[in-house]
Structure formats: structure tokens, C-alpha cells
Amino acid sequence: MHTPLMLTQEKIRENKPPIPVSPRRPNRSRHATWHDIILQLARGSRTVTARKGRDLIVAGNRHRTLYINRDGWLSRYKVLHTGGRQIVDFILPGEIFGLEACLFRQALYSVVAVTESSLSVVPFDTLQEALERAPFLAQALFWSAACQAAILGERLIDTARRSAYARVSHLLLELFVRLERHGLTEQTSFHMPLTQELIADALGLTTVHVNRTLRSLREDRLIAFDGKRITLCDFDRLCLICDFEKSYLGESALPALNEAPGAAITG
């Protein structure tokens, strides 16, 4: 549960779960993705605004709330003994977070608002009640968690084996694809509020080297900046450089959504 679950499902969406979701109800009328489920739970939930820099989840603390990120960017991170910080994931608009923090007795990671963010708050109890009413939901959760593990595995491989040049490229492509799903891109450009320090912390590099790498990418005409807006000038070449797997992040996510793992919501 380290990235929003909705993303989770879409990322590996070409792999559908072989476990029949609701074996005892073959004629379920509606498939609900994990995302749908949460959105439904969110009806009537309150919305809060988090200032930039505000910690919403603190590693080590107990939490009992899920969040839906309506607008804004956040990051999930952990502070290391060395004083360094490792960002495990960014949370983009439209994505959900906080489940992992609820599951473990103490949250494994902190979540901080990178930009001012507006969030819907869903008490964990609401989900638990839904689970009691519809135990099939647990399979959807299970599937989400399995996907999440798979994604972290990919990220592990990236970090262990890629050059800085490829890592930065990969991150930009991943962000683009994830934003594209929510209609937050224009052509091949998007608004990018991350500082070079954040990028460095996410990729296991130094800010200095991220800066140099971005310059190289710009000099190679692969990307371009305009303030906080970034443009991917040569999508295909970028993909080649970092071996970006369209198949796992997916470009045509929506068509697969109806087949996505989920559960019949049964009142």
C-alpha cells in the first residue's frame, strides 16, 4: 500500500486477477474498482486543505484515516538514520492514500504535502464496516496490495540498475502517464511542482546531479522547461533511453478499467 490504490490497479491492469471476485454471485450487476469503492465511501466526507509542507501522516504514529487527494501533490517518504530522506512515491491529484498507514500499527512512511492540497477524509472505520457487510471487498484489497508490491519491485529494479539519466527520464515519463489519466496534461507537457531536491530524494541521487542530468536532457532536446511547466519533446526517444515499459504503466488504461479487479457492491 505505498502508492494510491487506484493507480495500483491501472498500472498492472493487463494482468487480471484469476480469483473470481464473487464466486457465489455470478450475476453481479456492476463491477466496482477499489477506487469506486472508496469514492462511494467518501460520500459526505469532509474536505480539508493542507498547506505545503504539512505532514498528513507521520511514520511511527497510529492513523485511522484514508485520504483522497482532490488536488495537489504529496510525497510518501521516510527519514533515514543518516539524516537523508527517501521518497518512496509521489501522490498525484485523483489518487488515494493512507490505507497502509491504517493497516499497520504504526505508519511505515510519512506523507507530506508538496504543494497546497485539498483532500477528502474518509474514516477507516467506514471501510471496515463495508468490509464486514461485503467480505468480497477483501479480495479487491488483496489484489491492490499485490499490485502495489509488484510496482515497488519494479521500482527496486530501476533504482538498483539504472543510470541517473535513465532514472530521471523514467520518473518524468511515469509522472506524465499518471497525470494524463486524470486529464492533467496538455500535448506532451504538464505542470511539475517538484523541486530538484524532491526528485533527488525520490531517485536516490543528489540535487546537484539531478540538476546536471536535467541539463543534459535539455541539451539533448529531450525535454524543455518553462517555469514549472515541463515538456517532453521526444516521447519515443525518452522511452527508449530508460526502457519505459508502457505495458506495465499502461497508456490505454481506461478500456481495461471495466475489467479491472473489483467487487460487487452489495449495499
Add this chain to the structure above:
Amino acid sequence: MHTPLMLTQEKIRENKPPIPVSPRRPNRSRHATWHDIILQLARGSRTVTARKGRDLIVAGNRHRTLYINRDGWLSRYKVLHTGGRQIVDFILPGEIFGLEACLFRQALYSVVAVTESSLSVVPFDTLQEALERAPFLAQALFWSAACQAAILGERLIDTARRSAYARVSHLLLELFVRLERHGLTEQTSFHMPLTQELIADALGLTTVHVNRTLRSLREDRLIAFDGKRITLCDFDRLCLICDFEKSYLGESALPALNEAPGAAITG
């Protein structure tokens, strides 16, 4: 699902799942861990022997079998476009694998026998049937997957932020603790069938550098070799070097097992 589930539960065992496992049966007579569940399913299953180098799971293929590793070491890995190989995890005696391969339409990782291994084979259908009889099992699975994701997150942080010296130390400590649980250690030493190449592939290093790092560790009187047996000469100092988190891998796994996430087996 990238490491054996049993280990999974023990690793983060100090974090218990807040979701009541069987809310509708408050008086359940017996807690069953995920490991117990599988062992029960394994009754009467056949046992096979895998020669060293044999691939049991092939990334990209469809699989319908779980395995219990009775004896032997295996590795879960992925071959990269560059030709390199990234080992995501090692599978030690007593651990379970193959669930992830069953879940996804195509297995994400391959699993190969590092040494000759003897394995119990459990058809995935057996688990599925159990799930239909006891949907609560899904929550146990969910919990396992969430733990797995957490572990991969830790590994990601390691790879992104640690030196070779610390990474090798960390791996040795982790292997020691995992083997200790199954009584496969003596004092501070254990049998280590991994080649330097395997270690390198797991840690994102080269064999040459692993070799040099091991030599450094030996010269610093932290470890010692005797054939394929390795001794951790100064456990505490090793822990300090790599900031080994006893809390997440756990040293006193057993006492917590009864409280471990599980489900009432009802049939």
C-alpha cells in the same frame, strides 16, 4: 507477494492488522496464520526435487501452483533488457512461494533453484476452494500482501541509499535472522550457498565489487568464511554499520505468532 508469505508475516509482526479477522465470529477457536493455512492445504500434496539451476517459475508464463520450500535455496529474479539480472529475493528453507505467479495473468518474476531443493506442490485451485469456503482468508492474504509491499519498500530504500559495504552487511544479517527462525544457524554462523555473483545480482553490484567488499568485511574482522559456511564475528557492529532494523525483521517472532494475522479455519 515477492517473498514467502510466512516470512512476510513475521517480518512486520509487531504490527498487527487492526481489521478484525472474523468480525462475525468473535469466539473463533483458533487463529491460523497464512503459513498454517498453506501447510494444511499441503496435506497429501506431492513433493518434487528441483535440481540446481532449474526454473520453477518463468516470468511471463501462466502458473497455477504454490510451492513450499522444504529444503534448499531459491531466488526470485527478473532479467533486464540490458542482459543483467536483478534478484528481488531469496527463498529460504521453510518458506512459501508462487502465489504471486498465480495471481497475475503472467508471472512477474522467475524463480530458480540456487541449490538442489525439495518442494511441496500445492495446486492453486486448492487455495481458491478454501477461499470460497472461508472468505475471511482473503483478509489474511491481503495482510500478507501489504506486508510484502512494506518489505519491498524497505529494500528499495536500502538499494537507493546504502553503500556496498552496508548493503552486503545488511543482506548477511537478514539471511541470518531468517535462517535463525527455522533453526538453520549455529551460534553466529550459517551455511551460505550463494555465489558472489548471486549476491551481486541481488544488491545491484558487480561480482568484483562484492568480492572486494567481502574482503573488507573480513579484514575488518566482521565476518569469516570457512568454505560455504559464514560466521558473523561481530553481530552488533554489523548492525550498526548498516543500521539493521531488528524491529522490522524481528528477532522474537514466535511469541507474536499467535497474535499474528490469520483467519479462523472453518471447514
Add this chain to the structure above:
DNA sequence: CGCGGAATTGACGCACTTCAACACGTGTGG
């Protein structure tokens, strides 16, 4: 015995880090 996989070691190069200085924009208070 000879073969092949694994361990070991050296020389060299490069990617990335570290330290440091400076530029630029923004906000804030005098």
C-alpha cells in the same frame, strides 16, 4: 587429468558525490 565455474586481484575509467560559490526570485519586515 583437464575442464569449467567461482573467487581473487590489479589497473583504469567514469558516474556520481562532495564542497563551495554564486545567481535568481519571492516574500517579509524595517
Add this chain to the structure above:
DNA sequence: CCACACGTGTTGAAGTGCGTCAATTCCGCG
């Protein structure tokens, strides 16, 4: 209005951890 602090971006120079290439040794095994 300017002064100043502060966060962020940018660039340089020097150091180093790790990779690459290559040769040699060790060891188990048919």
C-alpha cells in the same frame, strides 16, 4: 522602497565508490 533572508536553481573543481576489462588462481567434478 530598499534590505535582507531564504529557498531554489546553477555551475565549477576535486574526490571516490563502484564498474569495466582482463588476467590468474582456486576448486570441484566428470
